[in-house]
Amino acid sequence: MSEHTRQILVRGRLRITDFRLRLLEVFVASSHSALTQKEIEARIGAHDRITLYRTLKSFEAAQLIHQVVDGSLENKYAFCLHDCPEHRAQEEHAHFLCNQCKTTYCLGSISDLAITVPSNYSLDKVQLALTGTCSACN
Amino acid sequence: MSEHTRQILVRGRLRITDFRLRLLEVFVASSHSALTQKEIEARIGAHDRITLYRTLKSFEAAQLIHQVVDGSLENKYAFCLHDCPEHRAQEEHAHFLCNQCKTTYCLGSISDLAITVPSNYSLDKVQLALTGTCSACN
């Protein structure tokens, strides 16, 4: 069962350790929504806080996860799907934060929106943070 | 000169104190861009950090300022203009973060964008965080 997560670490050229496998399991298990550090800590069980910080950094550097802007002013992390839109040159991603359950759903690409910036500005990244009530809470 | 800021406090039904006037001056002086707490602390001079926390909360509760989502994962605050779009029922606001100078510009309303959410979701707030290089840095 951990063969899948092993593969992910190999692809990211990261050494395979128990802690990294455990952390990856957490992300894979909620790949549809983004997690706060608190939520991660609750799910991963006993652990060293410092190691978690560093492992999150390694994962982010290896592009296994990415930070999510959902309008909640909390830092959240999400697992990168294979062809992760966050890591294309022109990153365009929409997230939806439910006011009730505080879940952040990934809504995928928004590249079809017509976004323009003032002249002489150049645009690298478009993050769309939507807030409301999700279908589960409605 | 502080008559203007006095008026703002009166409108917000807040008591007029030296510290609040000083903080308001800071916001009014950069009403075109959003400030991090660090930036505020640098501009306001000697102060008590706890008082700053509490005053920011009062200002936010009184809708004198609002928090800004600019994609930087840093909490920023901006002064509310009189007819502040952040405080309409359907809040729609775009901000632009410059990668070079880290300034966050307010780009105003985005209500003309066609945003749709999955069926059975309801939408309260739309925050568009744009990142790139501003004209000053280009």
Next chain:
DNA sequence: CTATATTTGCAACATTATTGCATAAATGAA
């Protein structure tokens, strides 16, 4: 199996945020 490089976990420390409380200040009423 061994040598090397990386990761982990602990300690110490730095930064950021919160709560309680006594003092100081602002406001409304006499």
Next chain:
DNA sequence: TTCATTTATGCAATAATGTTGCAAATATAG
């Protein structure tokens, strides 16, 4: 203006969050 009441401020103590250095443990290559 002065006084009584309410609110804000600043300090102390504490909690929560994030960082750095280092020795021991672990993973990997040969």
